[in-house]
Amino acid sequence: MDKGPQLTTQTLKVLGSLLNNRPDALSGAEIARVTRLKSGTLYPILLRLEQAGWLDSYWESETPQELGRPRRRFYQLTAIGARKAKSAIHDLTSSIGGLAWHRH
Amino acid sequence: MAQALMLAIGGVFIAALNQLVGGELRARVFWFTQRLLVLAIRRLPEPQQGRFAEEWTSHMNDIPGDVRKVLFARGCVGAARDMVAFSTAGKTNVSHVRNRAVELLRALKRSFINAVKEMEPPAKIDRTSGRTLIREGIRVKVGPTRPDGKPHPHAGKTGWIMRFINDQDLDPCRLGPASAMIRLDSGIKRREFIWVSLASLEVLPESAPVLSESAAIPVLPESAPVLPERASDGGQVQI
Numbered sequence: 455m456d457k458g459p460q461l462t463t464q465t466l467k468v469l470g471s472l473l474n475n476r477p478d479a480l481s482g483a484e485i486a487r488v489t490r491l492k493s494g495t496l497y498p499i500l501l502r503l504e505q506a507g508w509l510d511s512y513w514e515s516e517t518p519q520e521l522g523r524p525r526r527r528f529y530q531l532t533a534i535g536a537r538k539a540k541s542a543i544h545d546l547t548s549s550i551g552g553l554a555w556h557r558h
Numbered sequence: 559m560a561q562a563l564m565l566a567i568g569g570v571f572i573a574a575l576n577q578l579v580g581g582e583l584r585a586r587v588f589w590f591t592q593r594l595l596v597l598a599i600r601r602l603p604e605p606q607q608g609r610f611a612e613e614w615t616s617h618m619n620d621i622p623g624d625v626r627k628v629l630f631a632r633g634c635v636g637a638a639r640d641m642v643a644f645s646t647a648g649k650t651n652v653s654h655v656r657n658r659a660v661e662l663l664r665a666l667k668r669s670f671i672n673a674v675k676e677m678e679p680p681a682k683i684d685r686t687s688g689r690t691l692i693r694e695g696i697r698v699k700v701g702p703t704r705p706d707g708k709p710h711p712h713a714g715k716t717g718w719i720m721r722f723i724n725d726q727d728l729d730p731c732r733l734g735p736a737s738a739m740i741r742l743d744s745g746i747k748r749r750e751f752i753w754v755s756l757a758s759l760e761v762l763p764e765s766a767p768v769l770s771e772s773a774a775i776p777v778l779p780e781s782a783p784v785l786p787e788r789a790s791d792g793g794q795v796q797i
Contacts, residue, residue, distance in 0.1 A: 525612055527613045
């Protein structure tokens with residue numbers, strides 16, 4: 455059985471940022487800006503999610519010569535990734551809600 | 559008035575210095591971040607190097623401020639380490655295989671030495687010819703062919719390799735010709751590791767064949783040192 459990526463707080467932040475911008479794709483720099491994650495944390499998460507099939511990535515369509523700079527790579531949730539991300543975030547929020555309910 | 563003039567000259571001087579040092583510092587920072595990125599990229603598996611070289615350079619260009627660029631590049635080094643760790647999870651780790659092969663070799667040698675120690679009497683020396691006559695040994699099953707399908711250079715059709723020991727070879731580092739099958743030099747390969755790990759040991763029975771000059775089994779060269787004569791042997795050959 456495929457266990458899928460480990461859903462840490464940082465992973466959920468990345469998934470959340472991509473979900474909020476769906477269907478638009480975000481570059482690594484944009485995701486870092488939104489999530490405030492450092493490169494050392496962000497890129498392993500992106501690669502894990504991509505290898506798990508939750509994310510899809512692609513280069514900017516223009517060439518570096520046309521752009522005059524290196525190309526950005528954009529990340530986008532796949533259909534399965536979006537479904538699983540929504541489910542994971544829903545599970546998290548419902549469990550937090552449940553805890554809050556038990557307190558009262 | 560003079561003070562104002564001095565301040566103005568000082569201001570111009572400081573501005574010029576700042577420009578000079580600032581430019582130098584920026585060049586240094588650029589060089590340093592590039593070095594860090596190169597270090598990070600080299601750590602990655604080869605198929606991913608091109609992708610992340612471009613992606614990280616692009617990301618770094620979007621970051622304002624030299625200090626933040628350095629921190630980003632530093633983070634990439636850590637990221638590369640983590641990415642390698644899970645990219646290679648479940649795949650063959652060459653150093654791990656090498657260590658495992660060394661462990662197996664040690665275990666093999668221990669088994670061999672223990673087996674030989676239990677054998678009495680040890681190998682005898684033919685004093686008349688000066689030849690070492692070997693009687694005891696173990697045999698190691700390696701299969702008639704190697705995992706790559708080629709015939710094993712030492713094993714016969716039965717797939718067994720004979721491993722012998724004589725009085726001089728009680729040193730665990732000297733197992734005779736068959737030890738050459740486990741190459742501990744830099745040329746060790748994965749298939750050799752598998753080959754060794756499949757080997758099994760079997761102590762030869764008492765009726766083990768006596769080796770002769772014509773035996774196909776590797777025999778120690780004639781130049782092998784001859785042990786001092788034993789009192790119990792009386793200089794006679796005992797086989």
